[in-house]
Each structure stands twice: as C-alpha cells, then as structure tokens.
Amino acid sequence: MADSSLEAGHRWAIVTPDDRSGVLYIVAFLAFTYSSLTFLARCFIKWHVLGFDDAAMALAQVACLVQFSLLLVSLSAGLGKTFDLLSVDKYAAMAKAQFGTQIALYVSLGFSKIATILLIQRLFTRDMRTAWQICNVVTGCVAAWTVLASFLVSAGCSPESMAPKSPSETCPTIIARYQFVVATDAITDIILVIIPAYLCWQLHMSVIVKLQVLAVFSFRLPLIPLAGLFLKTWIRSLSTSNPGVDRTPAIIFHQCQLCVSLIAGTIPCLKSFIRSFDTGSGVKAGFGSSNEYxxxxxxxxxxxxxxxxxxxxxxxxxxxxxxxxxxxxxxxxxxxxxxxxxxxGRTNQPxxxxxxxxxxxxxxxxxxxDRDSQGSRQELFIRKDTAWEVGSDTRRRSDTPGILVLPQ
Known part of the structure; x- marks a missing residue:
C-alpha cells in the first residue's frame, strides 16, 4: 500500500481496490473520442446533403459532450472511489455531477434514435405516405421516450440518493424506474431495426441489398445487452458494502452503450452503403440525385x-x-x-x-x-421512377389540341 502511495504522485490516475477512477477515465475518453470521430466523418460524408437527421445527431453529440464534461467533474470529485475516502463536500460534488451525467446521457441516447428514424424517413419521398406516416409516429414516440426517460431517472430524487452510501439511502422506486427505462430503450432499438427492413423489403431491390440494409441498421442490436448489463450491475452496486467502487462496471457499460448508439446512427450514412440502393428502375441512388417527377x-x-x-x-x-x-x-x-x-438515370458516360x-x-x-452532381443539396431518396417517351405523330382530328395522352 505504501508503494502505491509513492507511485501515485507520478501518475495521473491509479487503480487500486479502493480507487477505480483510472478505469473510468480510460473508458470515458475512448468513448467520447470514438463517437466524436464518427460524427466528424458523418459531417464530411454528408456535407452537401445535410438534413434534419444530421441536426438531431448534432444535438446528440452536444448532449454527449455535456455528459462527458460532467463525468470528468464527477471523477475529479471522487467517482469510482470508496466513499469513506471522500470528504462531505467531495461526496456532494461527485453525487451532483453524476446526477447530471445520467440525465445528459439519456438525452443523447434519445437524439441518436431520432437521428436514425429521420434518416430512414429521408430515404423515401413524400408520396410514399405509408413510410412517412410510420416514421412520423415513431419519431414522436422516441421524442416522448427521451423526455420521459430523462424525467424518470431524476425526478423526486436527490443526488445523494442516486449515489447512496447504504441501501437504506437509495431513492424510493428508482429501481423500478430504471427497469422501465431500460425495457423501453430496448423496445425502441428493436423498432429502429425492424422499420427499415420492413419498408425496404417492399422495394424492387435484390435480396442481397435488402439483407445489407437489415445488417447495417442491425448495429443497434448490441445496445440491448449493454443496457441489460448496466441495469444488472447498477442494481447490484446499490446493496454492496462498497458501492463507490462496485458501481464502476455499471458506468462502463453505460458509456459503451452511448458510444455504440452514436456510432450506429452514423454507419448507415456511409456513401458506399447509400449508393447500393437500387429502386428497380435501373437508377442507383446516390448523392446529387435530382429526379423530381x-x-x-x-x-x-x-x-x-x-x-x-x-x-x-x-x-x-x-x-x-x-x-x-x-x-x-x-x-x-x-x-x-x-x-x-x-x-x-445517370451513367458513367456523359x-x-x-x-x-x-x-x-x-x-x-x-x-x-451535371454541375451540381457532386455538390447538390438535394436529399437522397429511395424512389421508383417512371420513364416515358414522347414521339412525333400526326394529330388526328378527334384529338383535342394541347392534350398529351400518355400510354397506360
């Protein structure tokens, strides 16, 4: 123990049986770095075709930055350490910062889900009413879940009761609230995987491409076990003799869940994936598509x-x-x-x-x-285009002037 004390002066963070803050520092920085790099890649890929889905993802990244900052404040105040080593002021500051971290984390998770469903909606034109109505309903439900989850993990509980020193100091009904939040969180992730698979399965695309769509949006499925592991380890930490240290695994799983959620919301935006959409009319969907009629x-x-x-x-x-x-x-x-x-459609030859x-x-x-093919701000759609030809023909006397008759 004496050797650890001597070496502590030469290290930014140490890992001991009574101090796991070093592990949390590593996880926090890695999760924020990976999610930030993914967001920057998204902005680079979609710079000329930004939409509401990108705005929602930007809000998710801002909320992630807020929770990352609060997590660092909580770590500097003593998060991950035995509560007996903390003074009264340090303990109060740690509990308050961690309280805000949980709220910002669920806000970021909610906006990442909204960005995913808005991206799915953006792939379809407005005349595909069924797809748009489904996406609008799911967007409203996810937005309501974001507000409700942020409210349930914080309302009526003091910061100290969310980081209790003993089981008797735990906020009443907080376990039931977290169980509800985690269960509904898993349901929304499953819905976000099913919806694109259902909508794209009705399009005239090859089965391989449809499976590719399902596989790319299935990156949200790992969020379900991560949320379950967080809930299990968090509930266990409330009844142990050293809750300050035993809560470390729960925080790690929560940070991993947020990181994977932000990354999974950007993976479908990769240009190689978007260009693989084929509407059955011989037109490959890609950036700069401007067919309107x-x-x-x-x-x-x-x-x-x-x-x-x-x-x-x-x-x-x-x-x-x-x-x-x-x-x-x-x-x-x-x-x-x-x-x-x-x-x-567009071909390789002009x-x-x-x-x-x-x-x-x-x-x-x-x-x-097409001068705007690379920098067009037109949204990217999955569409079914109708092709026609206009031929020169001798007008019959029975035809009404000015009327164009298209073949059925």
Missing part, C-alpha cells in the same frame, strides 16, 4: 399515382421529324433529341447529343455534365 412508390396512394408530369421545351435540330425524342436527365430540365434508345460543328455534317458532342 414521375415518382411512384409501393406505398403511394391511388391519388398520387395519377399525377402530372412537367414537360420542357424541345430543342429542335436538323434530324428527321419522325425520329423519337428522349428525355435527357439534366438539372435544367431541357429535353434534347437523342437518336439512341431511351435510358434512365449523355451525347448531335451538334452541327461545320457545314460538312454532324458529329457527336458530349453534353455538359
């Missing part, structure tokens, strides 16, 4: 399936008038004549168009690529 999804109502299409001006060139005209996918919405068969460069004839010329 002709979108019909499996969740569309009958009213949305019968919709109008925005038509643009045809640029006429010296080609046979009987030639079929095809829509070229450009952000300016113009339609150029294209003698090639109709193709949908679209080609006839251009008269001299009097001798025509030659192929590459159209200007």
């Amino acid at each position: 002709g979108s019909n999804g499996p969740n569309s109502t009958s009213a949305t399936k019968q919709q109008s299409y925005q038509l643009s001006t045809l640029k006429r060139s010296k080609i046979s008038s009987s030639q079929t005209r095809s829509r070229v996918d450009e952000d300016d919405g113009n339609i150029n004549e294209n003698p090639l068969p109709f193709t949908s 679209p080609l168009a006839w251009d008269r460069s001299n009097r001798a004839g025509y030659e192929w010329q590459e159209l200007e690529p």
Whole structure:
C-alpha cells in the first residue's frame, strides 16, 4: 500500500481496490473520442446533403459532450472511489455531477434514435405516405421516450440518493424506474431495426441489398445487452458494502452503450452503403440525385399515382421529324433529341447529343455534365421512377389540341 502511495504522485490516475477512477477515465475518453470521430466523418460524408437527421445527431453529440464534461467533474470529485475516502463536500460534488451525467446521457441516447428514424424517413419521398406516416409516429414516440426517460431517472430524487452510501439511502422506486427505462430503450432499438427492413423489403431491390440494409441498421442490436448489463450491475452496486467502487462496471457499460448508439446512427450514412440502393428502375441512388417527377412508390396512394408530369421545351435540330425524342436527365430540365434508345438515370458516360460543328455534317458532342452532381443539396431518396417517351405523330382530328395522352 505504501508503494502505491509513492507511485501515485507520478501518475495521473491509479487503480487500486479502493480507487477505480483510472478505469473510468480510460473508458470515458475512448468513448467520447470514438463517437466524436464518427460524427466528424458523418459531417464530411454528408456535407452537401445535410438534413434534419444530421441536426438531431448534432444535438446528440452536444448532449454527449455535456455528459462527458460532467463525468470528468464527477471523477475529479471522487467517482469510482470508496466513499469513506471522500470528504462531505467531495461526496456532494461527485453525487451532483453524476446526477447530471445520467440525465445528459439519456438525452443523447434519445437524439441518436431520432437521428436514425429521420434518416430512414429521408430515404423515401413524400408520396410514399405509408413510410412517412410510420416514421412520423415513431419519431414522436422516441421524442416522448427521451423526455420521459430523462424525467424518470431524476425526478423526486436527490443526488445523494442516486449515489447512496447504504441501501437504506437509495431513492424510493428508482429501481423500478430504471427497469422501465431500460425495457423501453430496448423496445425502441428493436423498432429502429425492424422499420427499415420492413419498408425496404417492399422495394424492387435484390435480396442481397435488402439483407445489407437489415445488417447495417442491425448495429443497434448490441445496445440491448449493454443496457441489460448496466441495469444488472447498477442494481447490484446499490446493496454492496462498497458501492463507490462496485458501481464502476455499471458506468462502463453505460458509456459503451452511448458510444455504440452514436456510432450506429452514423454507419448507415456511409456513401458506399447509400449508393447500393437500387429502386428497380435501373437508377442507383446516390448523392446529387435530382429526379423530381414521375415518382411512384409501393406505398403511394391511388391519388398520387395519377399525377402530372412537367414537360420542357424541345430543342429542335436538323434530324428527321419522325425520329423519337428522349428525355435527357439534366438539372435544367431541357429535353434534347437523342437518336439512341431511351435510358434512365445517370451513367458513367456523359449523355451525347448531335451538334452541327461545320457545314460538312454532324458529329457527336458530349453534353455538359451535371454541375451540381457532386455538390447538390438535394436529399437522397429511395424512389421508383417512371420513364416515358414522347414521339412525333400526326394529330388526328378527334384529338383535342394541347392534350398529351400518355400510354397506360
């Protein structure tokens, strides 16, 4: 014991049977570092397509920063040490900081769940009403859970009763509250795994891609055993002879749960995963997609399936008038004549168009690529696009002028 006292002056934190604060320091810094690096990677990947899901994740990261700061304050005051080694002031400061840590932790967990469901909602267009309604309901439920969980782990309890020196000083009903919070926490994580699997399973995608969607969103499943381990070790620490030290495993599991939750909310945003979505129309979903018209999804109502299409001006060139005209996918919405068969979506090769460069004839010329394809602020959607062709035909006398009749 004397040797430990001598070496303590040369170490930032020590680990002894009566002091486990060194372990908590390591876990706290690692968890905050990993979650922060993941958040920065998310911002880098989605810099030009930021949305409400990224705002929710930013709030989750801010709450994580608050709980990390409070945890360091609690550790400096004596968290992880035997309560007998702490003065009255140190014990009160430690209990107060740890009390705030628990509230900020559940706020961060709640916002990470909201960011996940908002990301799922963002993958679908508004005309897919079933998907949007499901996501809206789940978002409201998760937001209510965040407020309720923060309230249940703190309301009616003093900071000292949340870090009791003996079982008799424990806040009444706090165990039942934590059991309810952990159980509902697990249920919400399961729902966040089931919803994307259910919605994407109705799309025209290969089974392999659907399983990939399920696998990526399944990264939230490890949160369930982590929450269960926290609850088990925390309840056990309330009835031991040395609760200050015995609570260390519970805090470790809680920090791991928060770190995994923040990372799991960002993994589906990886560009390689997002680009793997295929809507069945031959169009790969990717950043910069700007198709707006002709979108019909499996969740569309009958009213949305019968919709109008925005038509643009045809640029006429010296080609046979009987030639079929095809829509070229450009952000300016113009339609150029294209003698090639109709193709949908973006390809690796830029679209080609006839251009008269001299009097001798025509030659192929590459159209200007989509200037906003890399930096577009359009949201990324899973959509089902409808393709059509407009052909030149002799107008019959029975046809009403100005009416475009599309084939059924």
